[in-house]
Amino acid sequence: MVQGVHSSVSATLDLAGCLPEFEVGTARSLWATALPRLRSEVGADAYRAWIEPLRLVGLDNASVTFGAPNGYAVARLTTDYLHRLQARWSALDPVGRRVRLIVADADMIHANSSLVQEANDDDAELGLAGTSAEPVELSASAKTFANFEVGEANRVAVAIARGLAEGPGTGDLVFFHGLHGVGKTHLLEAIAGRLRETSPKKRVLLLTAQRFLNEFQSALRDRETGPFKAAVRGADILLIDDLQLICGKSATQDEFFQTLDDLISRGRTVVCTADVAVDGLQGLNSRMRCVLQGGFTAKINEPDFELRRAIARRKISELNARRSGFDLSEEAIDLIAARITGTGRAVEGAVKQVFAASTLIGREASMEVVIEALSGNWSPPEKSVPVETIKRRVAAFYDLSLEDLVSQRRHRAVARPRQVAMYFCKRLTRRSFPDIGQRFGGRDHTTVMHAVKRIEELAAEDVAFAAELQEIGRKITE
Template sequence: MPLGAAGPGGRGQLPELDRAAEPGLAGGGVATLVVPTAFLGSYVARNFEDDILAALAQAGAPVSRLIFAPQARAVAAAPVTAAPAPALPPEAPEGESTRLDPRLTFDRFVVGKSNELAHAAARRVAEGHTGFNPLFLHGGVGLGKTHLMQAIAQEMRARQPQARVLYLSAEQFMIRFVSALRDRRMMDFKQAFRAVDVLMVDDIQFIAGKDSTQEEFFHTFNALVDQGKQIVLTADRSPVEITSLEERVTSRLQSGLVVQVNPADYELRLGVLQSKLASARAADPSLKIADGVLEFLAARITSNLRVLEGALTRLCAQGNLVGREITLDLARDCLGDVLRHSDRKVSIEEIQRKVAEHYHIRLADLVGPKRLRSFARPRQVAMYLAKTMTSRSLPDIGRRFGGRDHTTVIHGVRKIEELKVSDAQIADDLDLLRRALEA
């Protein structure tokens, strides 16, 4: 018994009943009605259930209880003409993702230590495994989060052409929500977003502080999860670090798999450059680049991968336009502004703050007099980083750590140099902290 969409305004005209389907759907005092979405079924049940029961009784089919079944779970025993699912907004045609860059695929994503977990989780989701729901990727600018999002969307579209995959930014979600409110088309908005198979929202932190948008996203999130639909989200920080998010929204965002995409290390940066150069040479076989240029760029440009790729693009354009080999001298001349920006000096205060955050201790305890191991080891790590990442003298570093003597700094630096060889955890901590500070 297919059920058309009921209007949102009060108790209007009842949906027309398909009498041919009644014998197969009504029996034992129970009638099952096919609805496009679970949300629409709940709405009709709240507003029209009594009227439908009365109409069935008047038509000679006394029924005591109604079951509203979404199309995917509809009873197949009787011939049913399924009601069409609500159409997505014009920006997202049925069965397609929007704003997808064909270059952003899994094949062109370079995997390294800093992003291997995010890549593996994205692959699993794209293959149809829904154990990670939602999948929440977070990290700084230019680290590959959007690349992974678009790769998931394109892989899903290739595997399941009929799947309704909707990819958009949080800003686009908010704009459509506000437009629906203004045009009094909230039911269309709700049905459209609840009818997708996969919802992907980029930069979700932008809904923070926007109460009405948060509330609608929360209900959309719940409706899709209840239907077993996949959700993928990205942000520039973890859910608990996004201020002005409602507690219930934060809790929902943490209910799946939260993965941090860390700043790229030297090996990953070099791998990204090699991959991009291979694509450039495929388009222009005459492109010449001297040995050591890629290594130079990977070592000097550490801010993010987007800036790194842009630098190589500029070099390739320069070499192509002037017909010259790309040498180290040409790279220094052409990328002077980028290199100067990448040479930002790290301060001891920044190092102390990052180390305290990493080890979850107070900054006052890091630089204070307490000699507990839980404070002493992070303090030595901070001293080591201050010695290796700044040009400050040992006495100056000691003064920044609560007025300690330079011999204390020397001892701390030597201790960390020994531990980073024998203690894998210390080595990982140093690597992560250095990359975070360089970024």
Template sequence: MALNKFAVSDASASGFDTSGADVISSVWRTVRARLRDELGGALYSQEIARLRVRLSESGAVIIVAPSTFNRDWVEDHAGARIRGIWAETDPALREIYLLAEGQEEPQPAVAPRAAKVEARETVAKPATTSAPAREEPRFTFDTFRVGPANEVAAAAARTMVSAPTPPFNPVFFYGDYGVGKTHLMHAVASAVEQNQPGRKALYLTAEEFLSGFVTAMKARDTIAFKEAIRNVDYLLIDDVHFIAGKPKTEDEFLHTIAALIAENKQVVLASHRPPAELPMGDERLRSLLTGGLSCPLSKPDLDLRRQILDCKIAQAKGHYPVLDVPESVRDFLAARITSSARELEGVLNNVICRTALLGLPVTMDAVTSALRDLSLSSEKRLTVDEIQKAVANHFGVTAADICSKRRTQSVVRPRHVAMYLSKTLTTRSLPDIGRRFGGRDHSTVIHAVNKVTSMIEAGDPLAQDVDALVRGLRGL
């Protein structure tokens, strides 16, 4: 596992004291609160709540996980998000390391409290490019299980890393959270580094691209940023929906990927929805994205969930050799956890903590107890994307319309209903819901919720639409 380093912009010139433990504690509370909203209470309690934070003598922020297993999960699933939130919240220049208990802090290449930094280094290497070799690599083609839900995307990924020139450009992976988009992108980066000496792959989240561009503009030094991004053979950017609706960033993003495509370099993108449904303000960007190959990834079926579970158990045995999960338990978990591979892995981690870590056997009682404590009911867990699509179909508009800036009554009413249902049927926070509706503010969501609530209480015919949508979304 690579120790990804992330420097946060300097604020020493402002006179604000950013060196104390109180600041670190305050920022960490903000980070944890955001992660709780975004990951949900179950995964938060299991993976994030156990982390501790401290400030090292060198001035770096050290986030300590109780085990290597926990550290690896957090780095893979939330590492970029932690660093992104920290960068938004902490005004000081810091390096951030995620370590396992007992692991020594790496020595920084340069003094982190040196002179004022003009531009922040934001182009982080993909974890797979600098990680030491491990017996059970997590995000590679070998550990990516293929089924009807992802076979097109998997085939496209393998093709692009073996072809001398890009067969499709750009390649766009899309699907709900936890279906394997990030895994597949890291697998591409890993395969390039291992099998194509001299060629460079760069994986970034959209937040890293966005924050890097904003910082470069503030420092009036966008040339270095552009060179760092464009001087690669494979550029992989995850969660590109976060770029939509930000005109200046959209423009830079358009020119970046257009330049790479013109130079016959491979561009790989991922989002929770297809490019045609992204609320892009720049139609040139939408046209460029839709002109490539769009590959869907959907929720895994029972057979694929069982394959994924077997793979995760094999990986876990590298940390816990005595781990033995009976076939009956595997079948039960694969049938019981239907939402995503990510949640399936989270439940497995919880089961391991209750059994293997304590030297106890994995039994059905331990599994049912873990499910009960995680509050996983059989009721379908809805996503904002599913709600947007259902509302769009019901009112005869598109999901892109709902997330657009249009203010006609034919769009505003469905948008308000979709926001209302997102607030009442999911655990997403108001700011998160706003971001998923074209980057709107949380106050807009509050207004929509209050508006729909008032109409329902007043006996407006809209109440019948809302009731029909709720029953349809819940499969009633």
């Protein structure tokens, strides 16, 4: 069982009456303040999926307790987001309470249903410009130089990043590029975190290019671009992730070019990342291309075998710190490093799959478990499972009807279970992609192929989802 997960909430103090009302009100205010900052840190999708459903359900002198809707949510939050929740809460709470996560029952969720909605209403009024009058606060990020594994694939980029973090020069422009998952975002967060420690008076602004685009377009619609420009151009160090997302957006590129020109001319530092080199950025205008080519450029390559081993060890250590007792043998680490030849994130995903297979469902991390996890968790049974059985049990797991699975509805609550069912139909039967598609409302074979690929990707990235798949697989084959 994941630390902090409880089967009931009887031991948790309800907000009403546990402390003086002014402290309860303060806790609510702190949470309302923390939410928009958490959304900025983790991104809109992760925020909606994991942070937004949380409810403040308990408070005492030592801890603050948040309720999540189910055990899978608590597992995911504990593994990937608890450190952020704790860092953000600690930065605001003068008492320094510890953050606890539990599964909250329906009554408790209902009793506190207004809390996060109120916080979200406040958050809706806070854009980039609304928080930019003061230096941007950065949480004690988990992504630091200390936990970034260095090898031949990234040595030059890390050296440049460390140099920037220790003492940015005058008018530096740096461009990191590499495939998704090689560590570009990690380096940006490491730079930001280190600068926060060494130069607390500097204004450090870390944004995704998508956030820059959204905020700029919002300012244009409102005909109030002044606050936006002041916020971005007021930074001493501007860090922009995934620059390729504004390629082809002419107005946004023009604004970003002017921002670069303004900052660099005043001796400020700008660091950008993208998934391809400058020459490969499709839709990038000539002025932007020229400016970026004039800066420092470093490619981050995919890790070699030794670096993959180091990344695996690091992830094992991190998971062990959150869930004592999780470990892998050197033989198992070598197997992961040999089998997973992609990015560092893919290696981490493989370790998390093993973690899900062992820790979350109470199994030791033996070589058998590792091999099972790396092979996709299940092998096709000797006898093919009927497609209707798969559909029926997947539908039951997600509390849907069979009609929902074959319908044309695209809502995520239906689309994701449908993809899961297609995935198992391919893994546990000998049906072809076209045949499976026909059994799901006459869908094209490419839809089934996409579903299988998407579920495999999610299982590699999300430890809670991997555990969920394993449970569904057992229900189908039992």
